[in-house]
Amino acid sequence: MPRSRSEQQAGADREVARTRVWRAAVELFAAKGFHGTGIRELADAAGLSSASLYHYMGSKDDLLFGIMRHSLLRLGAAAQRVSERTAEPGERIAGLVHVHVLSHALYPDETAVVDHELRALGPEHRKAAVALRDSYEDYWRRAVADGCDTGLFHAPERSVVRIALLEMCSAVAGWYAPGGPLGLDEIAAAHARMALAALGAPPEVQRAPFVTDVSHARRLVEEIWQVALPPGRA
Amino acid sequence: MPRSRSEQQAGADREVARTRVWRAAVELFAAKGFHGTGIRELADAAGLSSASLYHYMGSKDDLLFGIMRHSLLRLGAAAQRVSERTAEPGERIAGLVHVHVLSHALYPDETAVVDHELRALGPEHRKAAVALRDSYEDYWRRAVADGCDTGLFHAPERSVVRIALLEMCSAVAGWYAPGGPLGLDEIAAAHARMALAALGAPPEVQRAPFVTDVSHARRLVEEIWQVALPPGRA
Amino acid sequence: MPRSRSEQQAGADREVARTRVWRAAVELFAAKGFHGTGIRELADAAGLSSASLYHYMGSKDDLLFGIMRHSLLRLGAAAQRVSERTAEPGERIAGLVHVHVLSHALYPDETAVVDHELRALGPEHRKAAVALRDSYEDYWRRAVADGCDTGLFHAPERSVVRIALLEMCSAVAGWYAPGGPLGLDEIAAAHARMALAALGAPPEVQRAPFVTDVSHARRLVEEIWQVALPPGRA
Amino acid sequence: MPRSRSEQQAGADREVARTRVWRAAVELFAAKGFHGTGIRELADAAGLSSASLYHYMGSKDDLLFGIMRHSLLRLGAAAQRVSERTAEPGERIAGLVHVHVLSHALYPDETAVVDHELRALGPEHRKAAVALRDSYEDYWRRAVADGCDTGLFHAPERSVVRIALLEMCSAVAGWYAPGGPLGLDEIAAAHARMALAALGAPPEVQRAPFVTDVSHARRLVEEIWQVALPPGRA
DNA sequence: GATGAATGAGATTTCATTCAT
DNA sequence: GATGAATGAAATCTCATTCAT
DSSP states (O other): OOOSHHHHHHHHHHHHHHHHHHHHHHHHHHHHOSTTSOHHHHHHHHTSOHHHHHHHHOSHHHHHHHHHHHHHHHHHHHHHHHHHHOOSHHHHHHHHHHHHHHHHHHOHHHHHHHHHOGGGSOHHHHHHHHHHHHHHHHHHHHHHHHHHHHTSOOOSSHHHHHHHHHHHHHGGGGTOOTTSSSOHHHHHHHHHHHHHHHTTOOHHHHTSHHHHOOHHHHHHHHHHHTSOOOOSOO | OOOSHHHHHHHHHHHHHHHHHHHHHHHHHHHHOSTTSOHHHHHHHHTSOHHHHHHHHOSHHHHHHHHHHHHHHHHHHHHHHHHHHOOSHHHHHHHHHHHHHHHHHHOHHHHHHHHHOGGGSOHHHHHHHHHHHHHHHHHHHHHHHHHHHHTSOOOSSHHHHHHHHHHHHHGGGGTOOTTSSSOHHHHHHHHHHHHHHHTTOOHHHHTSHHHHOOHHHHHHHHHHHTSOOOOSOO | OOOSHHHHHHHHHHHHHHHHHHHHHHHHHHHHOSTTSOHHHHHHHHTSOHHHHHHHHOSHHHHHHHHHHHHHHHHHHHHHHHHHHOOSHHHHHHHHHHHHHHHHHHOHHHHHHHHHOGGGSOHHHHHHHHHHHHHHHHHHHHHHHHHHHHTSOOOSSHHHHHHHHHHHHHGGGGTOOTTSSSOHHHHHHHHHHHHHHHTTOOHHHHTSHHHHOOHHHHHHHHHHHTSOOOOSOO | OOOSHHHHHHHHHHHHHHHHHHHHHHHHHHHHOSTTSOHHHHHHHHTSOHHHHHHHHOSHHHHHHHHHHHHHHHHHHHHHHHHHHOOSHHHHHHHHHHHHHHHHHHOHHHHHHHHHOGGGSOHHHHHHHHHHHHHHHHHHHHHHHHHHHHTSOOOSSHHHHHHHHHHHHHGGGGTOOTTSSSOHHHHHHHHHHHHHHHTTOOHHHHTSHHHHOOHHHHHHHHHHHTSOOOOSOO
């Protein structure tokens, strides 16, 4: 625990700097890719020297992994919360689609990094990131499986559909911008309906209120993504 | 026209070399990304010196653009052929899905480059590549629009659905490998059915023969991707 | 003089920290060389931050010089004590070899730094260290000269032999480890005999008791190297 | 085989450049140590850009290993030639001392690198260099062993003496300069006599003609060190 | 007195590319 | 036409050191 006013200040400054670096990195990695982003470019964007960047964040690879881990943990937390409160597979899929779409629409850079830069990680970090991603996708896997077992869904190969749906929903990160003709809730609802349709759920399920009602997912995503950065330099 | 036996030979040698480079580039760009692939690594993989690589292919950027152009032209040609022979929007969408899925499953490296490396191109080439991609997607746009106008499809925002479907179908490139539990025709058919479902097409359309019959798309894709490399050094 | 209990404590803590740094530095400089050792690596090995290292020890160069000075002073003190108590050149050379060999065997890291890192010192410190080394070697120079003048030794060029002997004896630091087939006293005696032989001393001198009796040199080396670190931050 | 005049020229230019780099590296590594020498400093000294330096020589570590290998092979070749033509252990030791001393006096930089920078090599290269050094020292080992077995030498521990002699003779590299009071042949002879004395060889052996006659070692060393650089970039 | 924060300068190495032949 | 030679610019990362508290 910081013991003096000035130690608190130093800690706060540190967090400010770390946040600036983090944001610059997320933005640049999303826009130009990990290998397309230079460390100096990154430092410039964050207003630091490249040496300071290392002081705060460790290597470029560490930074990338930090971003991936942070984002995947958030996606996982949201999926967990959705799964806990929805017993019924149709409703669960709708909820998962909602939080996935909202996360990708509201945090397109973070999710773009997660979705595109796995291969840029070093072997150790890659293994860890893949594990996190798999544990996220497990919520989807279970939801699809439950729905198929119940007879609600009809999927040729379950993992084919799962991947298809995930990619379909991830695409939102690539084009969504606030102020478009469709509101974000409508977009999320539309994807939920498409997902259920693709899963072969009956029309009445596609029209169920839980497909349209995005409010809970909204609150969940807002809450989960609002937390601070993880502590630095593992 | 080559005038002597040895000029023919030289031309053939040239094509052999160009093809080796091209294949190495497609493979490496797909696996490690454009920025993650070095020019020397590429030359090594192709069994050439980096100077020869420039001789045959021009700059790294030229090479990437060549690959994108080539692949996008093929996708475009396939979509055009499908669109010409199918008046009915449901059948047309099914055909477009078929060729898209088959192309992505059979040429995962080429399509991965197309799907992921647009941003790595220089401004000129990027503009040209975006135009090609847009002209490919136009076939999808028109199919969706026709289906919606006819009342066959029901899409909240047409381009939202179009993008969702394209991404969903592109995902196949990431996981398909021959010899899996599902045959490639089944995969293509499943995606066509999911696409039509997502578009809100009625169940009987989702079950129509043109959804399941992939044979025509097969022939088309095989024919179109079998042609030689485009002439070198734009 | 410290005035309170806690000032004494602080002073003791300081000495503990300084000793930890010193030992780490000696070990690392010996193992990897001055330029091969990073300041952070050194701080880590000592369990301090690099800033604290500066606080206690000054710059890297200061630290190196401190180690050299300290070790050279000890070698010099031992040589002085030997020279004072032995009038006869044969006995004096035997004594000098004994303390040199024992010092190098028992303190291989300190002596390795002395023997290998002179060139790494900055110009000022280097001058001072060279002076200390020369004053140590002066004891050898005088012993050789006395023996030659007496007619006991026969050396073509006196300094050629002196350097040859010094290097020969220094080599022990590179390989001696307790528990080998030869005891340390035997090693010291063997080197004394070799030195006298190389100097052309008659066989009966090579077999004299002062060649074999290492006990006095033992006590001397133990006594001299047992003293505390010199006061910090020159 | 180069096919044209200009290809020959290019090859020659290349050798000129490689030789310049090599010489600069030997000089700098000897003077300041491997870690004390920067790659840019090295490139400057050779009149090249640092990128060209890599083109010619590979990494700094490669360069160091190249120098060590080259020098150790030469020392080994000389020791082999000496060992082949001298059956008698006293004469053999004298010959080994001669070539060792001459090599160290005439090529003080090369031998300094060999003697001081082993630890700076990466693990792979270090292993290889240690093997080469051991194979050189084997000639010494066998000579000492033969002399002891014959009863000509008397050594407490054979390897103790071997190392002592090697170090004694290596010291010459540190101070010899042409034009001093002693000629190089006298220096070599003096060391041979000291070595035999240290080995406990009888006085008449220490005075044998083969101790004083350095001419053969001269020719050997001159011949062996006159050959070209090894081919570049392993 | 003691130390976490911070950095300018520099380390080694690789980059994509051009040039002379 | 084809390629070994060559390099300026930039890559990522570490260096020894200082400073504010």
